[in-house]
Amino acid sequence: MKTNFNYLLSVLLVVLFFNCKNNKEQDQVGPTNGTVETATEKKEGQAFIKDDASAPNVLQIAIGSKDHTTLVTAVQAANLENALVNAGPLMVFAPTNDAFAALPAGTVENLLKPESKDALANILLYHVTPGNYSKDFLKKFKKLGQANGKNVNIEVKGDDVFVGGAKIIASVPAGNGIVHVVDKVILPEN
Template identity: 40%
Template sequence: MKKILMLITGAGLVLASCGQEKKDTNATEEVYAESTMEVEAPEVVEVQTPNIVGVAAGNENFSTLVAAVKAADLVNTLSSTGPFTVFAPTNAAFDKLPAGTVDTLLKAENKAMLTDILTYHVVAGKYMAGDVVAAIKANNGKFMTNTVMGEGITLMMDGENVVIQDAKGGKSVIIMTDVAASNGVIHAIDTVIMPKG
């Protein structure tokens, strides 16, 4: 009889302890639920793509171009809504010009000439590399478009490369494509192109 009573008492203790564990578990779940409710969602920060001037200023290969844009007072124009497609000469492209040319162009008295040269590298509208190649193919291998300056440039293929021919017959190769900006796109070129004037 004592053994049976001890077994029943033991079973009662086991059941009681199980009940207590269940209560503790529920209490833990409630605390966890409360703590998760207090956690706020992280704030989403949108990273805005800079405009054409901002993108160029952030790339050391365009430092001469940025200096020229500032000297010609074109920062506001190229920072406006656009969209624009800019065929941007690299520093190496400017280095190909005859010695002293860049310094001469950056002088205040040559601002009009510098403005003409720079706006000759800009086309109204956003034309990705694929659009340019499609336009060349759709026009029997040569596509002419007007620049913001007013004179035209001719785009053509040379093997896999897109080449720009300027009004004087000079040629430049696009060496980097589709650099995104908030108000258009930049394609880097290896030679400065020149208008007739």
């Protein structure tokens, strides 16, 4: 008898509790969704922390360069901002605007379309190495493993270093790695 009563009571409690909870949840549906949307628009994450003390990270260096506006647009289209401010270390081979402009007509426009987001990310990540090496130190390497999972070859010709056929024309140390400016877009095989 006692057991039955306890059982009944538990069920009753559970029912009452859930009624209450459900009501609350329904009440909250609207505002909760609203908050999520706002947060997405607000762009949260390490890329958006205000920090005047640290050396600029690779993303900030790219953003600050007038020769890399296409690259920055592409990084934003691929939603890769937060990845580029990560603790890394990150070595970014940054093609100039001219390098992008040298691609066949329409290539950049196509890559910037929302449906090309994955292809674009694949190309951009092919320009990123988890590491931090000077141009001189890179001469020791035959190849590098890139962030898209593929390898890229290193060639040394005289004093020049070529990464996947792109020549390093300048280097800027960054807070979370280094930016090597290159004269070509490095395209993965497929």
